[in-house]
Amino acid sequence: MHNFPLTLLISLLIFSGLTAQNTAPGIATPWNSVCAESYVAFFDTSSTIYTSWSWSFPGGTPSASSLQHPVVYYPVEGTYIATLNAQGAAGGSFGLSMPVTVGSPSEQVLFFENFEEGLAQWEVINPDGATTWRPSVVGGALLGSRAALMPNYNYDAEGQADALISPAIDCDGQESLFLDLDYAYQRHSPLFVDTFRIYVSTDNGATFPHLVYEGAESGQGNFATAPDGVSPFVPQSSEDWCFGEESPGCISVDLSPFSGTAALRIKLENTNQYGNNLYIDNVRLAGACGDSSLPPVAAFSADSIQGCAPMQVQFMDGSAGEPDSWQWFFPGGEPASSTLPNPIVTYESPGSYTVVLSVANEAGSDTEIRQSYIEVQSEPSAAFSFNLNGSTAAFESQAAPGTELLWDFGTGEQAASANPVYTFPAPGSYLVTLEAMNKCGTATFSVPVVVAGPPQAGFFTDFLSGCAPVLVQMINTSSADAADFSWSFPGGFPEASTEPDPIVSYESPGTYEVQLVVSNSTGADTLIQEIVVSGLPESAFIPQVLPGNLTVSFINNSINGLTFEWDFGDGSSSTEVMPVHTYSSPGLYMVSLTVYNECDAATSTAEFRLVLPPDASIQLPWDTFCAPASIAPVDAATGYVDTRLWIAQGASPDTAYGDAPTFVYASPGAYDIVLYVANAAGEATDTFPIWVTGQPEAAFTFETDGAAVDFINNSTGGLQWQWDFGDGSQLSGEEGPSHVYQAAGLYEVALIAINACGADTVMAAVEIILPPAAQFVLASSEGCAPFSVEVEAEGVAQTDEVLWLAPGASPPFSNEPMAAFTYAAAGQYELTLVVENMAGADTLVQPISVEALPIVGIEAEVEGYLVNFTAVGTLSSLLQWDFGDGATGEGGELSHLYAGPGDYEVVLTAANSCGETSDTLLLTLLPAPPTAAYEFLQGSGCAPFAATFINTSVGADSLHWSFENGLPPTSQEEMPTVVFESPGTYQVELVVWNESGADTASGEVLAIAPPAAGFSWEPGDNGLVAFSNQSQGDSLGFEWDFGDGAFSSAENPIHQYAINGTYEVMLTAWNSCDTQKTTAMVSVLTEARAEPVGQQHCRVQPNPTRGRAHFLADGYGAASLHLQLLHATGQMVWAQAWPEKRQYWSVEVPVYRFPRGLYWLRAEIGGQVVTLPLVVQ
CATH class of the missing domain: 2.60.40.10 (Immunoglobulins)
Known part of the structure; x- marks a missing residue:
């Protein structure tokens, strides 16, 4: 540690x-x-x-x-x-x-976190944006009063992983690293167990692939620092922490494999299971430095200490100090020794093996010996013996001790004891199986157990030769407990036998009865069966053939046949007794039937023809002929044909038989050649129409419509056509074409009519007359008044009449091909030419544009120094402006911005092709009114504060400031500084003016009041306390610490305490000016969490809640559930019952339907009534 x-x-x-x-x-x-x-x-x-x-x-x-x-x-x-x-x-x-x-020598502390100042240097990973890590006041810590809290108790988010990620820690140059941290955790119950993991990143937090620690309470005291508890866990003394006397010890992880990492980051991750609170404190990463001058202390571990042969084990040195040499001994292992720090060893054989590690450095050495440290198991073996007494068997296992056993008695029943005694339900043979299992595999051993009873007779026969005379082997299949056999064979030789499997001969075909009587000491049984002795086979069949049908049914008249083999003569076969076969095509077929039995085989055959109705078809190379015509039609009929008849009306001869007749047609006309074919299945007819023709005669008429002509073909006997329209255009092969001529004239049109027998030509003249086209050319269509034009009409040779129209000119009209017109005034005119002949008329209009000198004027609209100019009069396309300040412009409407006030002479010049004119405007501009504006250097601050104002007005000659409750209250400076002593919001006004007017700008400044924290509280029932925030100040934020590990940022929270006691409640109020804290001791009298004693648990989470809550219960056995939700006034607002019985309940309570306040959730479950408070926020 x-x-x-x-x-x-x-x-x-x-x-x-x-x-x-x-x-x-x-x-x-x-x-x-x-x-x-x-x-x-x-x-x-x-x-x-x-x-x-x-x-x-x-x-x-x-x-x-x-x-x-x-x-x-x-x-x-x-x-x-x-x-x-x-x-x-x-x-x-x-x-x-x-x-x-x-x-040195000592430890180098590379990183330390005591969470006394919160989580500022940690990155908080909160995937769902809900409850996550936060600082909390705790008791019993080694030093300080705060720790990092993960509030699992009030966090219903199963599987959600929230994490703290440390800043990057420089471990460059380190040879050993150890991570130590304190923690406190209490498991809620076996159903609600949270998991804590530690990961390491060596790439500055890009990934965290290294899991170095995992802890979850199993119920054996391996992780939790306090016994299971169903109230929110808050450590109160040192016994609640990992360093307490009854605790499993604090977390210490050797991170030496990551030594030398330049940017190492540590992730502390909590996986929620809706359990209880986890606290982390005093996170320290340290390494050794200097010469310790201490000998090492040998210690080691292995990745696995139990397994199956062959077993591979990774040993890891965990020695304290700084050993520089290692000597391992592995008796029975491969290798048997090693000098590596972390060797890998293989154990080939089962057994218990001792491991020895000796470590040393300059200061000394140490040895760790672990007897029977490695346990290698073998695959199991299965065997047993038994003693049968009647139907009861006593079994004795011979498998190795410590093996898991499973007996299967062959009856569907099983047992797991070592030496079971079993009574079989009935006589018979049972296959008893013993299955032996351990971690290395499974072995099975089976033995049949026969339980005696009255025998059962059974046999079948095997014919040893073919047909009569025949030998028959009787094969006995009676039950194994049969002791005596008595056979009877009427008609056979011998006629009786006592052998188990006798052989009997039968001389003649027939059906014979065989009887077997079996017996033992408990009774007898009889079985009688018949056998059939066969004779030689005889083959015979009749095919049923129907004309027009390809399906044939075969009637099998064979004798003594057991199997049948049909050959249908088309490559198909069958083994059916009475087959039905469909042929793919008609034809002559030979069918055979071979009949088999155990004696011999016999074959018979039959031949028949299958016919379908024929299909008549005539083929000729073409259908048109010239008289006289000799025609030889080709017979293309398909199918079998018995009768064939040709009919050729109008020919010589007009009928014929056979498949290649010849018919002669002397006269032109349309004729039909008919072929009739027939067989037994049906008949068919085909008709081929032909045409016999003579020489064609060409003839046509036409109709004209201007240049378009429609030609009507009146020819006889023609099959093809060729038209020549006489204008050099492409020939046409249409029967009655239409053609458009491109010019007037007289055209010679020819038509040639063609058929197979020759051609004929006819010709006719076609005259085309077209309307005239009006055309003339002007030397110029534009000019200045007075403007004269001379014109001449073109193409008057095909024109009967000419008319000129010139409105606005002198003269206004003329009938001569050549004419002259004069336009005295400016304007837009049209000159029109009209020409006409007997085919129609045409008109051409030419626009005439006559211009004069432009007339121009100026209009102006003044907006400050911006002037909008508009040109008026008879304008031209060219307008030039001189704005009198050196600037110019073009166009009919322009805007110009002058630099300042003054007198300006504006000149507008208009020009066109006839000359130019101009207009002048004298323009006087006055100064613009000012625009008031200002900026703050500081618009708000903590009272008292000084604000500086900057005048940003435009065009002002003078200014005046007014400051509500400021010092000074007024000013004429460009950038005054004003002090606001008291908190509040105050008006600021700036007035500016010049000779053209005045303007005002106003705004506000905010003097912020610092916070003054204060609160009162009102205790309620069952641990509920309503807090009233009495803090003073502007724009305040709040944080409540309720003294039980819970926090809130609400202004006036309602909090429920789970345990009786006095809590130190702290309210922190802050704004941009300051942070103030106040505390008070709050005494709470509450009932214990509403859960039955023992292993029965129920809870409602989350609580308080804003939308949804869940009721959870377990430990009541299979129980139904009835819930009622009551308002604090006692009124029931919701109820629901679940009559089915469950071991575990988790149901939703729809509190989102109801307003905020205190409610009571009443649960009837397992014959008990539990009432839980529920706060809806």
Whole structure:
């Protein structure tokens, strides 16, 4: 163990002004001496509450502290004096000092945490954001009064892992490391057991792969420091901690494998099982430094001390001191010795083995011997004997002692004793099995046990030869307890026998009766069976064939057949007696049937044809012929054909038989060739239409629509067509095409009609007339008034009439192809040309644009020094501005910002293609009104406080400040400083002005009142206390310490105490100005937690709660449950019953439905009534 000693080196220097109660002032540190670069914890151990502390640490960092229990870093060797001056609330004080030796050989304390100042340097891991680690006031600690608490009791989050992660600790250069910590823990009950684990990170907390400690109370006192308890656990004395006399000892972990890590971090993790509270205190990581000059103390451990052969064991040196050599001895192991610190040894054979370790350094040596330390077991062996008396057997196991046994008596019943006595339920043969088990395996041993009774007759026959005459072997299968046999074989030879398995001969086929009578001393049994003696087989069958059907049923007329083998003639076979077979295609088939029995085989055959209705089909290379035509159709019928007939009406001949006729058609026309085929299954017909033609005759007409022409084909006998439209366009093969000509004219159109017998051509003239197109060109369509244009119409050769329209011009119209027009005034005009002939008319419109000099004016809108300008008049595309201050611009609407007040001459110039004009505006601008604004250097502070105000106004010539309740109350300075003596919120006003006007800016400052903590309380029933916060001050935060390990940040909490007693309750009130604490002793009278004595437990958690609560109970046996929730007034607000019986209950109470307040949960369970208080917040 590496827990620090409690050495108190105290020198009393000053002692004055203590009251009668201030009788035990003191300071302490856990260590006499430490190495350089170590952390030393100092504690105020006074029994009186002091309110201020002044520590002095020459040579340490920090060199001074106002904490009650500081931790100081000493980097250099030497002897230093630490001094504490403390001041009490009642005016008493004391001063003490103590020496601290820093040097080697000793221990280097790399890290120490006493949690007296909270968890500031720890990272808290709280995955669910709910209850987690927090500091707590405790009793019985070695030094100090606070520890880190994980409140499992009020935390219903099964499996939730909350952790504390230390800061990075520099272990570079260390050769040995030990982690020590104090803890206190009380298990709630066997159902609610929490787990504590310690992990190590060597990568500065990126991962924590190394589990170095795990603790969970098993009920054997291996982890808990106090007996099981169903109330919230708060350590009160040293006996409640790991260093108490009845406790398992504090945690000490050798972290030497992680020596040399530059950034080592430690994770303390609690896994919640809804159990009880865990406290951690005085976490210390230390290493050795200097020459200890002490011999080592031998100690070791192994990863496993029991196992099965072959067994491999990892031995680990745990010697104290600093050994530099190791000598191990492993009698019966491989290797038998080793000089490694942590060797691996294999034990091949079962047995008990002794292990010896000798360690040494320059100061000496030490030896640790552990007799029979390693236990190696072998696989089990199973064997037994028995003594049978009637139906009762006494069994005796021959397995090795210490082996777990399981008997199976072959009846479905089992036993686990070493030498059972068993009575079998009935006569018979039973296979009894013994199964022997240990940690190394399982072995079984089985023996049949026969229990005698009246025999049972049984036999079967085996024919030794074929058909009659035949030899038959009688095979006896009677029960094993049969003693005598009597056989009877009527018709056989011999006719009787007393042998167990006689042989009998039968000369003739037939059915014979065999009788067997078996007997023993307890009775007899008879069995009669028949046997059949067969003769030679005879094969015969009839196929049932139906025309048009490919499925054939076969009627088997064979004699003396036992098995049958059919060959259906298509590659298929069958062993059925009366098979039905479906063929894949019609045809001629030979079928055979072979009949077998034990005597011989016989075969018969039958041939038959299967037919389906035929399918008629005619094939010809084409269907059109020129007269006279000689046609030879091809017979493509499928299937079997008995009859074939051709019919060719209009041909010579007009009928024929056979499969290759020839028909001659003398005249053109449409004809049908018909083929008729038939067989026994049916008939079919196919018809092939043909056409016999002569020479074609070409003819067509047409219809025109402008340039579009539709052609109507009136040809006869044509099958293909070729059109030539006479305009050089692509030829067309359509029967009746449509064609669009691109120009007027007379076109020669030709049509050629074509068929297989020849071609014919016809021609016709087509005339195309198109409407005229209006076209003319202007030299220019834009100009300045007066503007003249001359025009000439184009393409008038196909035009009958020409008309010019010129509104606004002189002349306004003309009928001549060439014309001239003059526009006297500016404007937008249209010049139109209309042309016409017998096919239609066309129009062309040309826009005319006539411009004049622009007319321009200026409009202005003034907004301070920003002026919005707008150009008015007959505007042009080019507008130039001169704003009179050197700036210019372009456009119809512009905004310009002048630099300041003054007189400005603004000129706007407008220009177009006909010239330019301008307008001038004289503009006078006055100064802008001011804008009031200011800033704080400090807008709030703790009264009294000084605030500095900065004027940030724009355009102001003068200013005036007003400060409510400030000193001074007014000011004309640009940056005044004002003092606010009393707490409160005060108005600030700034007024600024110039020749154009004034403006005001106002705001507030806050003088914050420091906190003054105070509270009262009102006790209720069953340990409930309602606290009333009477603290004063602005923007206060609160923390309540109820003195029982519970905390709250509510302003006016309601707290339930679980145990009678007087508690010191502390209220801490704080704001940005200060922190104030006040305490009071609160006496609580409460009933014990409402749980039955013994192993019966029930609770409601969490309590208090804001939304949901759970009622949990165990230890009542199989019991039903009835719950009632009653308001503090006695009114029942909810009830529910569960009639089923359970060993363990966990049900939800829906308190989220009800308003805040005190409730009572009444439970009827296992014939008992339990009432629990429940607070809804």
